[in-house]
Amino acid sequence: xxxxxxxxxxxxxxxxxxKYNLKNKMAIPKLDKIVINMGVGRATQDKALMxxxxxxxxxxxxxxxxITKAKTSVAGFRLREGNxxxxxxxxxxxxxxxFLDRLIAIALPRIRxxxxxxxxxxxxxxxxxxxxxxxxxxPEIDADRLQHTQGMDIxxxxxxxxxxxxRELLRAFGMPYRKPQQR
Numbered sequence: 001x002x003x004x005x006x007x008x009x010x011x012x013x014x015x016x017x018x019k020y021n022l023k024n025k026m027a028i029p030k031l032d033k034i035v036i037n038m039g040v041g042r043a044t045q046d047k048a049l050m051x052x053x054x055x056x057x058x059x060x061x062x063x064x065x066x067i068t069k070a071k072t073s074v075a076g077f078r079l080r081e082g083n084x085x086x087x088x089x090x091x092x093x094x095x096x097x098x099f100l101d102r103l104i105a106i107a108l109p110r111i112r113x114x115x116x117x118x119x120x121x122x123x124x125x126x127x128x129x130x131x132x133x134x135x136x137x138x139p140e141i142d143a144d145r146l147q148h149t150q151g152m153d154i155x156x157x158x159x160x161x162x163x164x165x166x167r168e169l170l171r172a173f174g175m176p177y178r179k180p181q182q183r
Contacts, residue, residue, distance in 0.1 A: 002097035004173055012172045020165060029126065029161035029169045034096045036061055037068075037153045038135075039086040041077070047084075053150050054087050059140040061089040061099060102138070103154065104174045110137040116178030119167060126161035128170060130154050 008030070017028050040053045050067070057065040065087040073081045091099050108114060117130050134149035135141050158166045171177065 002094055002101060004101045005097040015172065016169060027160055029165045030159050031096060032157045032159045034091045034099055035088060035155045037086060037088040038150055040150065041085055049148060050084050056135050056141055056150060057087055057089055060135065060138045061091060062095055063089055065089045100173060106139060107137045108176060116176045119177040122163040122166060124163060126158040126163055126166035128156045128166060
């Protein structure tokens with residue numbers, strides 16, 4: 001069992017139930033899935049960029065990414081319907097907790113000038129999205145072999161939570177939120 005999953009089952013779930021006075025254990029906020037998305041817009045000109053992005057995302061997530069295609073044509077971006085423009089992975093269960101553990105403990109502290117993640121990046125339904133500028137912060141990626149750095153969006157989807165409950169759930173997992181600035 002993943003370290004964070006075990007921690008959730010032993011301490012976090014009971015602490016959340018007590019804090020928010022939840023009697024039903026099905027009403028306790030929990031993680032549902034993590035979606036990692038890489039938009040590779042330059043892949044319309046160079047197909048090798050898509051292969052590199054798929055390879056990087058499979059190393060980071062531990063499963064094969066799904067290639068996303070354009071739904072509509074946009075002449076200004078030289079984009080046609082059906083062009084491959086990105087890749088994504090949906091993590092659930094054991095892989096989700098393993099990825100979250102690596103993200104919090106290893107990848108985020110490796111970001112240059114890291115002061116914490118924005119505590120206000122919730123969508124109103126308890127889902128948190130953060131963007132990374134480059135995939136090199138993950139130790140699975142060899143920075144010397146990369147020609148192009150690629151950013152990614154990571155969305156953490158929670159069940160049964162509003163923004164405040166989801167913020168507390170992620171804080172209990174160890175998410176390093178940015179401190180509010182004093183004036």
